[in-house]
Amino acid sequence: MPSTMKQWTVADTNGFDGLKLATDAPIPQIGEKDVLVKFHGASLNYRDLAIVKGFYPFAQSPNVVPASDGAGTVEAVGSGVTRFAKGDKVLTLFNQAHLAGSLDGYSVTTGVGGTIDGALRQYGAYDEQGLVRMPANLDFLQGSTLTCAGLTAWNGLYGLESRALKPGDWVLTQGTGGVSMFAVQFAKAAGAKVIATTSSSEKGEKLKALGADHVINYKTEPNWGEAAKKLTPGGRGVQHILEVGGPNTMAQSLKAISIDGVISIIGFLGGAKGEEQPTFLECLNNICTVRGVLVGNRMQFEEMNRAVEANDIKPVVDEKVFSLDQTKEAYQYMWDQKHFGKLCIKID
Known part of the structure; x- marks a missing residue:
């Protein structure tokens, strides 16, 4: 496994030029309860555009890696991890601390791509509680659309x-x-x-x-x-x-x-x-x-994924897929409302 990776960060919030690409960022280290994910796909939400343009109303950290929605494979696990093993296909949970029930004052501040580093990079480390298994009927780009938009719709109908x-x-x-x-x-x-x-x-x-x-x-x-x-x-x-x-x-x-x-x-x-x-x-x-409604919890995410599998639901993905290097172009494409369905970024 390499020691460095490609990674985007939100260096400024005055427009898409605030997105900066590093080609030699260190691969995250994992602790006892952490999972290292090799990302293969990410999808963008309106929230991602709002963060870079400076009008997102919720918490965010400086130089955060953007995008809440990521799909990938487990590359390594900490010694205390019990929920996942190397090779598992996983998705990121939007609010990392929102496992069940309602949001609270802390869990609302744990948004991936806002305060916690997101998916627009080649590798990411997350607590095992902040990941879910990807539905078996989906590929990585389809799976990457579920974290925010999918779960938000599910919460809206069933929450x-x-x-x-x-x-x-x-x-x-x-x-x-x-x-x-x-x-x-x-x-x-x-x-x-x-x-x-x-x-x-x-x-x-x-x-x-x-x-x-x-x-x-x-x-x-x-x-x-x-x-x-x-x-x-x-x-x-x-x-x-x-x-x-x-x-x-x-x-x-x-x-x-x-x-x-x-x-x-x-x-x-x-x-x-x-x-x-x-x-x-x-x-x-x-x-x-x-x-x-602010997305949903992990229990709802897992319920939704079971329904996605049982009904063989295929997320609608825009026909144009961008590479990780083309992230700025993807943001502009979405801002110009040229997409239909979810806009995805393929990560090699």
Whole structure:
């Protein structure tokens, strides 16, 4: 095994030029409970772009190795490791200390690619508790998409146990980003009905091919919330909405939700500020639950992976795959919204 490796770091947070590549970074040392992972694939999330551009609202460390989502093989294990062995195929857990239950003040600060070095390097060392086995039906690029987007979608649909997705429920997704695409796949595998919104007929056809029952073009139908509600039996509304747009889409989501439905706020792709800012009173008026979701815990990750295997779910990966050396270009490609599904980086 070599003694040095290629590794990207976030040297500055003023744009993509803040990403710096080292070709002679030392390979991490492992302790008694650590696992050394040889990375083969990584995928990018909007969060990665936000970190480099300086508007990520959660904790981050200077010169951190970016990207929470990594897939690889176990190269070596510490003397006290019991969960993995050399050769196992593994994935990184987003918040390393979030093993089960709800987040707490500490676990929310243990984000890979934020405070803990991430996957845009050839080797990484992690506590054995911060890894999960990769589903056997996936390759490394597909597997690398699950850490953030996959688990976030799963948490959005199943994380609130009293309102967990069940067969026959209606689900509304927004756009064709990673979380939304996973939500379509998970919902259909569970026997739910899916309404997807998008900006073009071309993307709409791809969503239908993925399993969406109805597609609404939000550019030609700006009042898509009411349109979605009318599609449901008796106009009762949808039971689950994965809200990725932020303030600019929340008002429409509230129009689409059913009584006792759940809106899981995932992100703010439409911007953190918007013209339409619903008040808390709107939750009362619509008799619904609105919850913030920050990925999920390891127990949920393992549950999701079992479902991925059992249903042979294949993550949607953009046709353009970048090399580790092309990381800056990958960031720009994603920022320009040229991708469809998850954008992946192959690591040799």
